[in-house]
Amino acid sequence: MNNSNIAFIGAGNMASSLIGGLVQQGCQKEKLFVSDPSAEQRQRLVDKYGVNACEDNHQAALQADVLVLAVKPQVMKEVLKDLNRSVKQKQPLIISIAAGIPLATFSTLLGEKTAVVRCMPNTPSLVGVGATGMMANPNVSEAQKTLAEQVLGAVGVALWVNKEAQIDAVTALSGSGPAYFFLLMESMIAAGEALGLDTETAKQLTLQTALGAATMAQQSDVPPSTLRQRVTSPGGTTEQALKTFEDGGFRSLVDAALTAADKRSKELAELT
C-alpha cells in the first residue's frame, strides 16, 4: 500500500475517517491526496493529517493509483462524467463508497476497462469500527483487491461478496444495522427507567452491556447462540426475558425488517 498514491474525491466525514485510519496504519501522508470544492474541507484534512490538497478532481485523479470516490450518491454521476478523461489517462483502481450506485454506472461513465470496487461501509467506520461489504468488477486484479481491503480495512472489517445483489443484503444487515442496535438500546434504556433506574444509570448499563456482548461474541470461538444458552439458566431471569422475546415473534420480526431493508436498497438502486 505504501507504494500507491491514494486520492480522495470528496473530503467529508468518510474520507476523513478513512484517511485517519490509513495514517494510523502507517500510510505515508505524502501518498494521500484530497479534492473537494470546499477549500475549508480540504484544509481541515491538510491540517489534521498533513495530506496533499488538490485544486480540482482531475489533479487528484491524475496522481492516483487508487481513487476513492467519497461524495454523496446524488453528485456521483456528475463527478464521474467530469472525471472520465483523467481516469482513462491514469487508469487507477476506483473505490466507490457511495450507497446505491451500481458497478455498471462506473463502467458506462468511466470506460469499460475501468477497475472498480463498490463498497457499502457503515456509520461506525467514522469511529474506526466499521463493517464494510465489497464487490469488485472483473477488471480488478488480485493486487488491487488487496489494496481495497487495506483502504476499507483501515476503519474496521472489510469483507468481499461475490454477487452484486449481495450488496443489498450487506446494506440491510450492516449498513442499516447500527440503527437496529440503537433501537434496542433505546428500548432497553426506557425499560430500565420504567423499572426504577435513573436515565444515566440505565444508559450506561445498556451501552456497556452492548459493548460487552459484542466483545464476547467477537472473542469467542462459539456462535452467539451458544453464548446465549450459556447465560440462560433454567428457571432464571434471562430465560423469562428471552421467552417473552420469542413469544413476541422477535426472530421473524428481525427477518421481516432486514427483508424490507433489502427490498428498499434494490428499489433505491433502480432510482439512481
Ligand SMILES: NC(=O)c1ccc[n+]([C@@H]2O[C@H](COP(=O)([O-])OP(=O)(O)OC[C@H]3O[C@@H](n4cnc5c(N)ncnc54)[C@H](OP(=O)(O)O)[C@@H]3O)[C@@H](O)[C@H]2O)c1
Ligand atoms: N457517513 C457514513 O457513515 C457513510 C456510511 C456508508 C456510506 N457512506 C457513503 O459515503 C459517501 C460520503 O459520505 P460522507 O458522510 O463522507 O459525506 P459528506 O461528509 O457530505 O462528504 C462528501 C464531501 O464531498 C464533497 N463534494 C460535493 N461535490 C463534490 C464534487 N463535485 N467533487 C468533490 N467533492 C465533492 C462535499 O462537499 P459539500 O459539503 O460542499 O457538498 C463533501 O465535503 C456517501 O456516498 C455516502 O453514501 C457514508
